Amino acid sequence: MDVLNLAHGAFFAWGAYAGFAVLNALNGLGWVETGTLGQGILSVLLALLAALAIGGVLGLFLERVIIQRVYGDHLKQILITMGASMVLAEVIKVLWSPNNQTVLVPLSFTGSYDVMDVVINKFRVVAIVVGLAVYAGVMAVMQKTKLGIIIRAGVENREVVQTLGYNINRIFTGVFMAGAALAAVGGSMWGIFREQITPAMGDENLIFALIVVIIGGMGSVTGSFLGACMVGLAFNYVAYLVPKLALGANILIMVIILLIKPWGLMGREQ
Amino acid sequence: MTGQAPTPVQMERQRQRARRYTRPGFLIQLALLACLVAGPMLMPSFRVMDLVAKIMIFAVAVASFDIILGYTGIISFAHGMFFGLGAYSVALICHYSQPVQYHHLLLAGLLAALISAVVAVVISALSLRVKAIFFAMVTLAVAEFCHILGYQWSSLTKGEDGVSFKLPGVFNADWSGGSLWGTQINGRLLVYYLILVVAVLLFVGLVRFVRSPVGRVLKAIRDNEQRATALGYRVFRYRVLSTVFGSLVSSLCGALFAMWLSYVNPDTVLGTPLMLNILLMVIIGGLGTVYGGILGAAFIKIAETWLPDLQKLALSLWPKVEFMQRLAERWILLFGILYILSVLFFPKGVVGTLRDRAEVRRLRRLGRP
Amino acid sequence: MPEAILSLAGVHTHLGQHHILQGVSLEAARGRATVLLGRNGAGKSTTLRTVMGLTPASAGSVVFDGRAIEKARPYAVARAGVGFVPEDQAVLRGLTVEENFRLAMLQESPEAWAKLDTIFELFADLKKFWRAKAGVLSGGQKQMLAIARAFVGDHKLLLIDEPSKGLAPIVVDHLIASLNQLKQHTTIILVEQNFHLASQVGSDYFILDDGRVVHSGLMKALVDDEGLKQSSA
Numbered sequence: 001m002d003v004l005n006l007a008h009g010a011f012f013a014w015g016a017y018a019g020f021a022v023l024n025a026l027n028g029l030g031w032v033e034t035g036t037l038g039q040g041i042l043s044v045l046l047a048l049l050a051a052l053a054i055g056g057v058l059g060l061f062l063e064r065v066i067i068q069r070v071y072g073d074h075l076k077q078i079l080i081t082m083g084a085s086m087v088l089a090e091v092i093k094v095l096w097s098p099n100n101q102t103v104l105v106p107l108s109f110t111g112s113y114d115v116m117d118v119v120i121n122k123f124r125v126v127a128i129v130v131g132l133a134v135y136a137g138v139m140a141v142m143q144k145t146k147l148g149i150i151i152r153a154g155v156e157n158r159e160v161v162q163t164l165g166y167n168i169n170r171i172f173t174g175v176f177m178a179g180a181a182l183a184a185v186g187g188s189m190w191g192i193f194r195e196q197i198t199p200a201m202g203d204e205n206l207i208f209a210l211i212v213v214i215i216g217g218m219g220s221v222t223g224s225f226l227g228a229c230m231v232g233l234a235f236n237y238v239a240y241l242v243p244k245l246a247l248g249a250n251i252l253i254m255v256i257i258l259l260i261k262p263w264g265l266m267g268r269e270q
Numbered sequence: 271m272t273g274q275a276p277t278p279v280q281m282e283r284q285r286q287r288a289r290r291y292t293r294p295g296f297l298i299q300l301a302l303l304a305c306l307v308a309g310p311m312l313m314p315s316f317r318v319m320d321l322v323a324k325i326m327i328f329a330v331a332v333a334s335f336d337i338i339l340g341y342t343g344i345i346s347f348a349h350g351m352f353f354g355l356g357a358y359s360v361a362l363i364c365h366y367s368q369p370v371q372y373h374h375l376l377l378a379g380l381l382a383a384l385i386s387a388v389v390a391v392v393i394s395a396l397s398l399r400v401k402a403i404f405f406a407m408v409t410l411a412v413a414e415f416c417h418i419l420g421y422q423w424s425s426l427t428k429g430e431d432g433v434s435f436k437l438p439g440v441f442n443a444d445w446s447g448g449s450l451w452g453t454q455i456n457g458r459l460l461v462y463y464l465i466l467v468v469a470v471l472l473f474v475g476l477v478r479f480v481r482s483p484v485g486r487v488l489k490a491i492r493d494n495e496q497r498a499t500a501l502g503y504r505v506f507r508y509r510v511l512s513t514v515f516g517s518l519v520s521s522l523c524g525a526l527f528a529m530w531l532s533y534v535n536p537d538t539v540l541g542t543p544l545m546l547n548i549l550l551m552v553i554i555g556g557l558g559t560v561y562g563g564i565l566g567a568a569f570i571k572i573a574e575t576w577l578p579d580l581q582k583l584a585l586s587l588w589p590k591v592e593f594m595q596r597l598a599e600r601w602i603l604l605f606g607i608l609y610i611l612s613v614l615f616f617p618k619g620v621v622g623t624l625r626d627r628a629e630v631r632r633l634r635r636l637g638r639p
Numbered sequence: 640m641p642e643a644i645l646s647l648a649g650v651h652t653h654l655g656q657h658h659i660l661q662g663v664s665l666e667a668a669r670g671r672a673t674v675l676l677g678r679n680g681a682g683k684s685t686t687l688r689t690v691m692g693l694t695p696a697s698a699g700s701v702v703f704d705g706r707a708i709e710k711a712r713p714y715a716v717a718r719a720g721v722g723f724v725p726e727d728q729a730v731l732r733g734l735t736v737e738e739n740f741r742l743a744m745l746q747e748s749p750e751a752w753a754k755l756d757t758i759f760e761l762f763a764d765l766k767k768f769w770r771a772k773a774g775v776l777s778g779g780q781k782q783m784l785a786i787a788r789a790f791v792g793d794h795k796l797l798l799i800d801e802p803s804k805g806l807a808p809i810v811v812d813h814l815i816a817s818l819n820q821l822k823q824h825t826t827i828i829l830v831e832q833n834f835h836l837a838s839q840v841g842s843d844y845f846i847l848d849d850g851r852v853v854h855s856g857l858m859k860a861l862v863d864d865e866g867l868k869q870s871s872a
Contacts, residue, residue: 083610090603153731165717207414210407258396
């Protein structure tokens with residue numbers, strides 16, 4: 001969308017907290033820690049749904065109130081979304097607490113599969129499936145549907161798309177909401193996976209997201225996918241060998257990629 | 271050029287030069303300097319001296335950030351990191367050299383300048399070639415990395431606990447040199463004056479930099495990159511130059527900050543809150559003004575000093591409401607909202623808005639001679 | 640005098656500090672091609688953009704097909720039946736020719752696709768580059784695409800801003816032929832600096848200067864009047 005949103009990490013954290021709150025509430029009903037498999041799945045689904053909703057609402061609010069005033073001005077976008085991210089993180093601290101929280105996870109989602117002596121965490125499988133589904137979905141919408149055409153056209157020239165009879169402002173609000181909602185769902189999955197959340201988790205993950213996007217090239221979903229694979233693999237290997245340098249390894253990769261391809265792997269010169 | 275009548279531009283310049291020492295701006299600067307020099311004598315309160323010293327340091331740090339953001343139009347999220355690099359240079363050298371000598375301070379300053387210059391060159395050479403946005407993202411990532419490094423490399427940085435150290439000779443907090451006109455001369459006071467001298471020098475350096483031909487080229491690049499390129503300026507080089515210069519000054523500010531506190535830890539000199547503070551100060555003071563840094567730094571630092579009192583007020587007003595207490599604790603939230611509002615509605619900051627008004631008045635005077 | 644499809648009365652438009660349109664009043668007749676003439680900065684393009692709602696009028700009325708549209712947003716004006724071809728061949732370069740057309744069809748109905756056959760007759764090149772990115776087309780082809788795109792949207796009125804700008808004379812001749820074909824299907828308002836094109840396509844004219852209409856009449860009369868032609872072209 002040609003909007004630089006540094007508040008994306010905040011959506012991520014909000015999603016995690018929304019999921020956390022839902023799981024906590026459902027645990028009061030005895031669904032989560034002691035519930036059956038069905039109740040466990042249902043409560044995780046409800047948590048993800050809550051994250052989706054909260055992400056959408058926050059995205060709507062942020063886009064309408066703030067971002068719509070700074071379209072086309074990257075400098076202001078960066079400055080203002082940085083501020084928004086700070087405010088959202090602070091509100092989390094006010095509503096919950098500045099400290100870490102432990103996420104309650106249904107029993108059926110902990111534990112792991114054992115496939116030919118390789119131990120695979122159960123929730124990891126869920127995460128991979130959801131991730132691939134989202135990637136395929138985004139690709140399909142952008143490339144094949146009318147909506148995708150409108151969005152791609154709107155990024156290039158808002159005015160022309162408007163004069164063709166589309167309310168581009170409303171469409172972009174929708175796209176922004178969708179992005180925020182996806183980030184929030186990602187956040188709640190992360191929270192369930194790690195079983196622990198902090199108000200700063202948004203910032204930490206934003207750094208990874210930025211590195212992924214820089215490596216992959218801006219505006220390319222496939223590039224982001226490649227970048228995410230590289231970052232994830234490098235992080236895990238280095239974290240296994242020298243845990244303290246894991247982030248450094250990713251920055252090193254980013255530096256090397258920028259040296260060879262200044263626009264990122266799949267980025268095109270503009 | 272002899273015998274030629276001066277052009278109108280030259281005449282205007284000469285006229286301005288003749289008025290140089292009678293302008294209100296100059297008088298304000300002089301008065302401010304006098305206050306800073308005489309301050310500790312007149313108001314021997316540690317709280318005030320602490321506040322003023324921090325304002326001076328941050329005024330220069332913010333002004334140097336303004337060189338990058340306001341004059342060159344690129345966003346560096348690593349300004350706080352350079353500040354921290356400077357602070358850690360001083361802290362580590364003073365901490366590990368026994369006994370600490372004066373030349374260690376000098377060495378630390380040089381080291382701070384060298385490290386920050388090298389890091390700034392590498393970062394900007396990598397990411398400024400493409401697009402200013404890449405620079406913002408790369409600096410954000412690198413700054414976060416340094417923050418984590420500050421925590422994790424505990425054999426060197428002592429991690430979360432931070433590094434405390436002693437300054438050499440007369441700058442040591444324990445040193446005392448009697449009293450002069452009723453004021454205690456001690457290590458603290460001398461560090462204050464050291465900060466004053468260095469900060470003023472750096473600030474004057476920044477102002478000269480902005481008014482130099484290089485500064486004018488930077489403004490041209492910010493306003494119209496294509497035209498500046500077409501005029502034959504190597505945009506990339508100028509951007510790298512200004513980034514390196516701004517970052518270098520920031521690291522020296524960090525060095526001063528470390529000397530003032532005699533202590534550093536990753537959160538105070540490398541963390542995101544520091545970077546956000548600098549952003550807030552530059553936005554409130556006004557982008558592209560340099561002098562705005564002084565106002566922005568003063569506003570935020572004074573507000574920070576008084577906010578604990580505000581919290582107590584909130585506690586006494588709503589003693590039972592836990593939510594309000596939590597809200598009062600999170601004063602960064604207030605700063606954040608203030609920051610967003612000023613980016614949206616007050617993008618030129620205090621100094622920028624005042625300057626615009628003065629410019630309109632001047633033009634109106636010119637229009638009606 | 641045939642019925643007016645679009646009429647502006649006392650329209651004022653401000654762009655920031657500048658007062659661009661200072662009371663423009665004009666009428667475009669249904670089924671004819673109206674040309675707006677005038678020197679640079681006279682307010683011709685702004686007139687079109689004001690009709691479209693891109694630079695909203697600060698005063699005055701704009702009536703299209705019996706509806707007041709001076710307060711309507713651009714997408715609403717477009718949905719009401721006004722097509723707009725901006726200057727500088729504003730095609731969407733990242734999209735293929737096909738996608739450009741799909742974007743232009745608000746409903747992808749069989750009638751809309753049938754209309755493409757008419758377009759391929761007028762602009763044969765567009766069929767050849769159907770799956771190519773619009774960015775690789777030549778200047779003339781881009782202009783054809785921009786016009787055809789507005790045409791496929793099934794509009795009652797087409798606003799075309801300087802179609803000949805930056806095109807070679809031979810391409811302009813082809814453009815004239817195409818526009819004259821187009822005239823058979825829809826009403827056109829054209830902003831044009833190229834008097835040759837204007838005189839070949841236009842049936843009525845308005846001359847703007849300093850944000851006001853200073854002269855108007857039948858194109859035929861203007862072509863005959865050598866003196867006025869010199870001062871306006």
